Amino acid sequence: MNRVILAERLVPNIFRLVVEAPEIARSARPGQFVIVIPDEKGERVPISLADWDEDQGTIDLIFLNLGVSTRKLARFKAGDSIQAVAGPLGRPAEIGNFGQVLLVGGCYGLAGFYPLARELKQKGNKVTFLAEGRDEAFIFWEEKIRKVVDGYLKVLKADCFASGDELGKIIRQLKNNNPELSRVVVMGCSYLLFIVSKITRELNLKTMVNLNPIMVDGTGMCGACRVTVNGQTYFACVDGPEFDGHGVDWAEYFNRRKAFLRQEEQALSSYLNKTLD
Amino acid sequence: MSKDDILEPGLKEKLSRQREQEWRKALRRDVSVRKRLESQRHKMPEQPPARRAANFLEVNLGYSLEMAREEAQRCLDCSDPGCVSGCPVAIDIPTFIKYIESGEIALALATLRETNGLPAICGRVCPQEVQCEKNCNLIKAGKEPVAIGHLERFAADYVRCNDQTVNESACGQAKGEKIAVVGSGPAGLTAAADLARLGYQVTVFEGLHLPGGVLTYGIPEFRLPRSILNQEIDFIRSLGVEIKTNFLVGRTATLTDLSQAGYRAFFVGTGAGLPSFMNIPGENLLGVFSANEYLTRVNLMKAFKFPEYDTPVPVVKKAAVIGGGNVAMDAVRTALRLGAKEATIYYRRSRVEMPARVEEVKHAEEEGIKFNFLTVPSRYLGDEKGRLKGLVLQRLTLGEPDASGRRRPVPVPGSEFEVEAELAVVAIGQSPNPLLIRQVEGLKLGRWGNIEADPVTMATSLEGIYAGGDAVRGGATVILAMGDGRRAARAIDQWLRKC
Numbered sequence: 198m199n200r201v202i203l204a205e206r207l208v209p210n211i212f213r214l215v216v217e218a219p220e221i222a223r224s225a226r227p228g229q230f231v232i233v234i235p236d237e238k239g240e241r242v243p244i245s246l247a248d249w250d251e252d253q254g255t256i257d258l259i260f261l262n263l264g265v266s267t268r269k270l271a272r273f274k275a276g277d278s279i280q281a282v283a284g285p286l287g288r289p290a291e292i293g294n295f296g297q298v299l300l301v302g303g304c305y306g307l308a309g310f311y312p313l314a315r316e317l318k319q320k321g322n323k324v325t326f327l328a329e330g331r332d333e334a335f336i337f338w339e340e341k342i343r344k345v346v347d348g349y350l351k352v353l354k355a356d357c358f359a360s361g362d363e364l365g366k367i368i369r370q371l372k373n374n375n376p377e378l379s380r381v382v383v384m385g386c387s388y389l390l391f392i393v394s395k396i397t398r399e400l401n402l403k404t405m406v407n408l409n410p411i412m413v414d415g416t417g418m419c420g421a422c423r424v425t426v427n428g429q430t431y432f433a434c435v436d437g438p439e440f441d442g443h444g445v446d447w448a449e450y451f452n453r454r455k456a457f458l459r460q461e462e463q464a465l466s467s468y469l470n471k472t473l474d
Numbered sequence: 475m476s477k478d479d480i481l482e483p484g485l486k487e488k489l490s491r492q493r494e495q496e497w498r499k500a501l502r503r504d505v506s507v508r509k510r511l512e513s514q515r516h517k518m519p520e521q522p523p524a525r526r527a528a529n530f531l532e533v534n535l536g537y538s539l540e541m542a543r544e545e546a547q548r549c550l551d552c553s554d555p556g557c558v559s560g561c562p563v564a565i566d567i568p569t570f571i572k573y574i575e576s577g578e579i580a581l582a583l584a585t586l587r588e589t590n591g592l593p594a595i596c597g598r599v600c601p602q603e604v605q606c607e608k609n610c611n612l613i614k615a616g617k618e619p620v621a622i623g624h625l626e627r628f629a630a631d632y633v634r635c636n637d638q639t640v641n642e643s644a645c646g647q648a649k650g651e652k653i654a655v656v657g658s659g660p661a662g663l664t665a666a667a668d669l670a671r672l673g674y675q676v677t678v679f680e681g682l683h684l685p686g687g688v689l690t691y692g693i694p695e696f697r698l699p700r701s702i703l704n705q706e707i708d709f710i711r712s713l714g715v716e717i718k719t720n721f722l723v724g725r726t727a728t729l730t731d732l733s734q735a736g737y738r739a740f741f742v743g744t745g746a747g748l749p750s751f752m753n754i755p756g757e758n759l760l761g762v763f764s765a766n767e768y769l770t771r772v773n774l775m776k777a778f779k780f781p782e783y784d785t786p787v788p789v790v791k792k793a794a795v796i797g798g799g800n801v802a803m804d805a806v807r808t809a810l811r812l813g814a815k816e817a818t819i820y821y822r823r824s825r826v827e828m829p830a831r832v833e834e835v836k837h838a839e840e841e842g843i844k845f846n847f848l849t850v851p852s853r854y855l856g857d858e859k860g861r862l863k864g865l866v867l868q869r870l871t872l873g874e875p876d877a878s879g880r881r882r883p884v885p886v887p888g889s890e891f892e893v894e895a896e897l898a899v900v901a902i903g904q905s906p907n908p909l910l911i912r913q914v915e916g917l918k919l920g921r922w923g924n925i926e927a928d929p930v931t932m933a934t935s936l937e938g939i940y941a942g943g944d945a946v947r948g949g950a951t952v953i954l955a956m957g958d959g960r961r962a963a964r965a966i967d968q969w970l971r972k973c
Contacts, residue, residue, distance in 0.1 A: 220721070220726045220727055221726060223727075224725065224726060224727060234683055238776070238782060238783045238784060239784050240775065240784040240785045241683075241775070241785075265784050266784060280683070281683040281719070281720045282720065283681065283682075283683070283720040283721075283722060283726070284722070284725065284726065285725055285726070286722070286725060413767055413770055413771060413775065413785070414681075414682065414691075414770060414774075416681055416682075416722065416747070416907070416909055417747065417748060417907065417908065417909055418691075418747035418748070418749070418766050418770070418907065419749065419764055419766045419767035419770050420749050420751070420763075420764040420766065420767055421763075421767045423758050425758060430751070430753075430757070430758065435908070435909065448860075449758055449860070452760065452859075452860040453758065453760065455760075456760045457786045457788075460780065460781075460786035461786070463781055464780070464781045464784055464786065467781045468781075
């Protein structure tokens with residue numbers, strides 16, 4: 198069991214939990230995630246590590262309120278206990294001397310990139326953050342991220358499907374004005390990962406995407422999170438979650454995320470009926 | 475040093491000393507060999523196939539006390555018991571069976587516990603037909619062997635159900651040294667139990683949220699009820715073993731971290747958690763699962779109780795399972811219980827080469843599972859939504875024997891055919907879980923990414939690190955893993971006393 202130290206709603210649909218997990222806080226690296234089980238009957242849900250505090254022995258979990266598991270998590274209050282948190286999992290993100298790096302974050306990725314931004318900067322890279330959201334009310338952690346990056350840009354559109362053109366414009370402009378820009382990393386909803394990869398492919402700009410497929414154990418044992426990248430199958434939980442966005446088989450990725458859509462709807466309606474009683 | 479020497483030094487002498495005790499002699503005098511040879515092996519009472527195919531309750535119901543004592547009476551108490559040499563952990567089989575014959579069930583269990591920390595489990599999942607029972611001298615007399623597995627399970631269940639307690643044999647003097655066991659499957663639990671008995675402070679680190687390893691995520695409830703597994707694990711805890719779940723050694727902390735925290739020796743029993751796929755077209759369609767994923771969803775996450783439990787599992791009309799081992803049998807019978815109208819095994823060799831336990835194959839057939847031998851999928855077929863709708867299968871014929879001594883399957887040209895299925899479960903084997911072992915610098919690995927270990931002491935290439943079970947063997951059985959755990963425990967003790 199892991200005690201919740203702080204629970205808050207960051208924006209209308211995104212929540213933050215600060216959870217006691219001293220061993221994870223000691224071992225965490227940027228780009229890694231944890232598996233969270235909300236309660237005794239809950240699923241094993243992967244959630245990116247948005248931050249950690251080794252001295253306090255805590256980790257920051259930031260998630261979109263969407264299905265049964267995240268709705269359960271969103272109801273936690275300070276002092277409650279989560280059934281289980283295991284990690285850190287996944288390969289740490291690559292942190293090299295890239296010159297200039299562009300981080301594109303949307304949804305939970307607005308915060309999930311914080312550790313990577315911090316360490317890329319420490320390593321001497323110039324870091325630009327491009328935030329994507331519906332409007333100002335859906336942007337969070339801007340001040341916190343601004344402190345560890347060189348530039349913070351925003352694309353505010355009704356949904357990410359509408360933001361493609363503007364993202365394209367900004368990324369092209371950045372590339373033209375900054376010849377040392379050699380790498381883009383994207384975290385957030387699947388469509389954002391896809392559309393940014395499409396834009397940068399035309400620019401021949403190396404792009405890593407943080408894939409978030411369905412997982413069960415999260416430790417390489419089951420293969421639920423199979424993704425095809427450059428024609429080869431990988432397990433996102435142990436080979437990723439960071440992959441070459443230009444090589445991802447996006448049609449397969451989108452499809453595999455929908456594997457249990459019907460059951461997820463059934464579970465959500467049964468959960469909502471229960472919690473409304 | 476041989477395996478028996480490290481496990482049970484002086485095993486032969488011990489067996490004959492036990493056999494010469496007065497009560498044993500009296501039992502042999504009281505009932506003649508002829509009478510013992512007259513009675514037939516007791517069949518295991520079972521749930522009727524039609525009923526059990528629709529539930530997750532245990533198939534086997536267990537012997538009554540009377541049946542068990544009658545079955546125990548069939549044992550001739552031979553002077554040269556072949557059964558013991560067939561057992562990877564060298565259980566004193568004649569003694570425990572004779573205790574059952576005389577009605578001393580708690581003593582029978584105490585005898586089992588001396589060498590086997592998990593008797594209720596081994597009685598259920600060991601392939602007795604190729605181990606202890608294969609060497610039973612009754613076979614030479616033209617009879618069926620004594621039902622050793624059924625009796626082992628009986629002893630454990632009877633004591634538990636009748637609330638009897640077993641006096642634990644005196645623990646070794648507390649030694650205080652801390653030992654870390656990585657993985658709480660059969661190898662790790664056995665090593666932990668033996669090390670605790672030797673007086674060490676043992677911590678077991680388990681990556682998942684429940685202990686048991688493959689016993690928890692792999693073997694279904696209808697073969698091994700969770701209540702029984704939990705009681706066996708509680709017994710191991712009662713020896714003073716601490717089990718830390720949600721702790722991934724290699725990730726949450728490294729072996730070096732643990733070593734700095736005072737752990738003096740390590741046993742790595744991380745299992746064969748990496749599922750194999752065949753790399754054929756369509757394998758990533760929705761509806762194609764590794765056996766690990768399918769069984770983990772159902773067993774560990776309790777998807778058969780969805781939506782009471784949050785983890786889903788597909789419920790289909792036609793299920794295809796690829797493989798012929800115990801995991802394949804578990805998967806296909808799970809699909810049937812989840813409501814499949816048709817659940818079929820596709821296996822590339824013929825019936826006699828199937829590695830599954832004989833009892834599982836028999837149960838599967840009784841339940842209506844179909845078997846299609848000498849076939850292998852060549853690709854999976856999807857619908858317009860990327861969901862599995864069928865398989866293309868290829869017929870095979872058996873050619874010359876391969877390295878394993880089994881005849882190698884060879885494709886029959888032009889023999890491809892299609893079948894419908896909305897679920898395919900790939901159960902063709904696993905390789906060792908790389909999460910920890912690839913991260914340990916200097917640890918010598920074998921051809922399949924398995925840890926190389928001395929076959930007797932289970933010592934690895936790194937001093938103080940021992941390993942066993944499927945992490946070393948690739949894909950073997952519960953009891954072989956337990957044998958590794960026991961030998962490693964002895965070897966760790968000897969090593970620590972030396973240094």
